Amino acid sequence: MTRNQSNPAAVNDHGTDDQLAISTDDLRKEYGGTIAVDGLDLTVDRGTIYGFLGPNGAGKSTTIRMLTALLPPSSGTGRVAGAPITDREALIDHIGYLPESPPIHDEFTAREQLEYHGGLREMKPTEIESRIETLLDRFELAEDADDRIVTYSKGMRQKTGLIQAIMHQPDVVFLDEPTSGLDPRAARTVRETITDLAANDTTVFLSTHILPVVEELATEVGILYDGQLVTEGAPTELKERLEAGEESSLEDVFLEVTTDEQYAAEDSEDE
Numbered sequence: 586m587t588r589n590q591s592n593p594a595a596v597n598d599h600g601t602d603d604q605l606a607i608s609t610d611d612l613r614k615e616y617g618g619t620i621a622v623d624g625l626d627l628t629v630d631r632g633t634i635y636g637f638l639g640p641n642g643a644g645k646s647t648t649i650r651m652l653t654a655l656l657p658p659s660s661g662t663g664r665v666a667g668a669p670i671t672d673r674e675a676l677i678d679h680i681g682y683l684p685e686s687p688p689i690h691d692e693f694t695a696r697e698q699l700e701y702h703g704g705l706r707e708m709k710p711t712e713i714e715s716r717i718e719t720l721l722d723r724f725e726l727a728e729d730a731d732d733r734i735v736t737y738s739k740g741m742r743q744k745t746g747l748i749q750a751i752m753h754q755p756d757v758v759f760l761d762e763p764t765s766g767l768d769p770r771a772a773r774t775v776r777e778t779i780t781d782l783a784a785n786d787t788t789v790f791l792s793t794h795i796l797p798v799v800e801e802l803a804t805e806v807g808i809l810y811d812g813q814l815v816t817e818g819a820p821t822e823l824k825e826r827l828e829a830g831e832e833s834s835l836e837d838v839f840l841e842v843t844t845d846e847q848y849a850a851e852d853s854e855d856e
């Protein structure tokens with residue numbers, strides 16, 4: 586984490602507002618009668634790899650869709666890379682997003698898709714070309730880059746979506762299951778890319794059910810359950826809180842905090 590604890594202007598144990606890549610205050614989303622996200626307070630410092638975990642239906646995608654200005658919150662506020670999450674125009678150039686289904690057009694080739702995306706992000710043509718070449722090479726997609734996406738395998742679509750999410754060098758990248766459908770070599774390239782991004786001060790907000798990936802990469806982890814953040818901290822801190830301490834895995838932590846028994850135990854402590 587990039588913290589500046591010597592700065593008296595620090596807002597909490599995280600950095601100053603300038604150092605925060607993501608912050609939310611009492612963020613909520615209701616769909617009809619369903620509360621999907623329930624009063625979320627997030628603070629993520631720049632350059633963090635933040636593992637955002639939670640069981641199916643916990644509210645992770647809804648949160649990410651709000652943080653990327655794709656979905657308006659029911660209430661509460663948030664900022665990403667300095668822009669309010671309700672201001673998509675201000676936000677868009679600063680963020681990259683790989684959703685579960687990459688937003689790519691079947692009738693385009695990967696190269697056309699990426700050129701189109703670079704144009705939308707107002708990148709210079711020379712920069713578009715050099716970034717595309719570099720990233721196609723890195724993800725071993727160069728040979729297929731002039732074939733139509735409709736002919737691509739799931740993994741090739743995923744690689745195209747990932748390149749699209751990072752090619753404009755956004756400040757904050759949201760990745761939903763980035764290694765989904767990838768073979769071991771490509772999955773390793775993705776993990777290395779995530780580490781490189783963070784080393785260059787890009788914040789990576791990583792949502793995945795593959796906990797060893799989070800354990801390997803994340804500098805901070807937040808676990809969502811029923812729309813609420815039930816635990817947060819560095820992976821080692823979270824493990825130390827369990828009885829088995831460092832011997833535990835992130836999976837043990839996940840299973841411990843995402844049960845109704847956890848709530849029941851906390852309620853009885855309060856009484």
Ligand SMILES: Nc1ncnc2c1ncn2[C@@H]1O[C@H](COP(=O)(O)OP(=O)(O)OP(=O)(O)O)[C@@H](O)[C@H]1O
Nearest residue numbers: 616619620621639640641642643644645646647648
């Ligand atoms: N468009 C929608 N309309 C109504 N309810 C929705 C909608 N999208 C999500 N929900 C509900 O909101 C809750 C949170 O869903 P969300 O997709 O955010 O969870 P998730 O943590 O991303 O789950 P998963 O791990 O399965 O992808 C769930 O109860 C879900 O049924």
